[in-house]
Amino acid sequence: MSAPAILPGATLGVMGGGQLGRMFVHAAQRMGYFTAVLDPDPDSPAGRVSHRHVHADYLDEKGLAELAGCSAAITTEFENVPAPALAKLARLKPVAPGADAVEIAQDRIREKAHFSRCGVACAPYAAIETQQQLDAVPAALLPGILKTARLGYDGKGQQRVATREQLAAAWAAAQRVPCVLEQLLPLAAECSVIVARGADGTMVHLPPQLNLHRDGILAVTQVWEGALPREQAQQAIAAAESIARGLDYVGVLCVEFFVLADGALVVNEMAPRPHNSGHWSMDGCDLSQFELQVRTLAGLPLAPPRQHSAAVMLNLLGDLWFDGDKPRTPPWEAVLQLPGAHLHLYGKLSARPGRKMGHLNLTGASAQQARGTALAAARLLG
Template identity: 55%
Template sequence: MSNVETILPGQWLGMVGGGQLARMFCYAAQRMGYKVAILDPDHFSPAGAVADKHICAAYDDTAALQQLAELCPAITTEFENVPAQSLNCLAEHSRVTPSGEAVSVVQDRIREKQFISKAGVPVVPHCVVHSMEDLLKADAALFPGILKAARFGYDGKGQARVQTKEQALEAFTNFGQVACVLESLQPLEDEISVVVARSLDGKTAIYTPSHNQHRDGILAVSTAANPCRLTPYHEQAKTAAIAIAESLNYYGVLCVEFFVLADGTLLANEIAPRPHNSGHFTIEACLSSQFEQQVRVMAGLPLGSPQDLQLSKMFNLLGDLWFDEHGHHQEPNWSALLALPGVYLHLYGKNEARKGRKMGHVTLLAPNAKQLQAKALQVAEILGFDWYE
């Protein structure tokens, strides 16, 4: 993108979406002196509570989109399921990062896998499913597998583990026979993700890969790798993430999730065209956070440094924490948690705690791995995370 005009602090930046990622974007932008307007249909959205202006309307509301575009010379989004046509509409008047075309690729698992493969990055063995017949013809080597709806899936939703073709047919029916991808279950050694920022002049800044542990399909804990002890597959993941961003002609912050097999083979799982849950450690642990990079890209500023300041680990805080074993409401022990040095609590301002709902996260910093693990065990005990070890 040539002849980029810099949008200076004091001007408006726009955000489509009002969740926690938009909220953390607001904090980063406002700290740098920008005013933020968000477009979100929820009157009580997390970002709406902190933004300078909240346009409360649907994401495809033409009048609302026009209002946002007239106010903001640059606009971004916090999630991939915003209608690509809405981003294209905004792009007629404002700088939009990422583009509607880039987002549309990621919105569909079928197009996404085709794109990643074309970029030269290996993906999980799979087949495309449009009909019952496709499943009946599926290679037996794909079982056991995971059937995933091609569109609108996140945090384990729109997915089903299937051992046999019969189970796959049942899951396909339960999904309403929408387009799907059937992926072979792999013997995973690890799951990692890489966040990369790409500026309007094509430069990139890439963060230390994170090791991710999921529970019930939702990210539970993410540990940034030691930047001084990166393995070959860490470096391979960073190279692959940059290749994907460049091939997508992507401007903004992007995360690529990878599977690591027992033999060290790296397989790309999916792309998130936005800041990512596994990148929240960057707020305290890096010179420039993923949200600051999002601001810098859309404003046409130079990228910040992704350098790590300390080792870090992040725990997600789900709504389950607000309920005891009998289902009665309780408040987590914040006093004990915040008595620990190097522990940073982020609550997202959501008005109702529900089981499985992301309510916040806590980031831990330490100068070495031994101290980080000791602190993590303390946090896990305070929060009742008996699964963590």
């Protein structure tokens, strides 16, 4: 039998105070929960809106004890939360997702091994942890992308290599830390699926999302019936569900996929938390990914989410706050005149190029309408 639900009025804890934590906190508070955030930064986006903010390092014993002491259950909002911290918390309070799942997602080598255990194909790759492994890399993997096994995000920690010489130089530049070399695949499209799984094994998912990246960072997500061919959409859902089941996962999990030129679907990576590509659900769906995270953590029922509007999500990066070198305020008033425009800003105190400052959801009754509004918004933002 699963544990009784944690009901509104209780406090839900979060490891990490970034924008994902902030949107979790908002969703939890809307449902009547109190919240506690652990993050060392006093200005963290989630810490600033939470009822309680524990300013402590992620491995600080006292900070962890304080978070566990005031929370009925604890979740995480960024993937590089040290797994030992989650394991420590789990001895005191329910923690979801668990340290094991987070640890696998933190390491591309272990992650890919998990995908193959679940029978889901990923890009051909080789793990590179030793000189012997570097020397033995099959020629078929070139040209490829060398990715650090740990701590990469938004395309950071990645280098494209075409020859063995470039590969050796790239590995040296990466300080010879454990890496994977992936074959560079001809991508027709990229998509992702968000699944939410409860402690009792109930699983629901959001509709598959079509994603466009710019410079390794998600730029645009589009979600409507037919954005992805039905067969690939169904394959992606089945793969994401089997990956979550294989981890005995509890919480919200995002799985990212590549669609190849020949239509084949291969898995890219997973994130053990809500994901940038699921932000559209805040305005285009009757259950957002953050409410799903609250429900899985609290042990509340998981109804299947229903999309009610076609949606486009535009990421708002810090670059928009500059006109050349000159700081500026993006043209919010013009943007918000567009019907179906929903602005989300994360309350970050300073903008930097490439920094995720917020996102804009554009919703419509049809794909055409949402796309038209998104194009108008993109033109206004420049």
